[in-house]
């Protein structure tokens with residue numbers, strides 16, 4: 339699959355959080371900004387070139403069965419509906 343890069347722009351601290359989809363699934367329109375906890379809005383995968391060149395800090399992933407078991411009910415429902423979860427990327 340084509341890995342899709344996206345970013346979320348925080349209206350409070352003006353920071354863009356770069357993300358990448360490592361699995362197939364849906365991602366939300368808003369996330370809570372990792373820097374300040376404010377509302378960060380999706381670029382809808384239409385990234386300006388300058389953001390495309392940045393290394394993603396976070397990844398959207400589909401949890402496996404073991405990972406799904408420890409989720410909250412709300413998160414489980416999100417995942418069962420094809421939603422991906424966000425986690426910080428670990429450098430290879």
Ligand SMILES: [Zn+2]
Pocket residue numbers: 348349350351352353371372373374375376
């Ligand atoms: Zn912020």
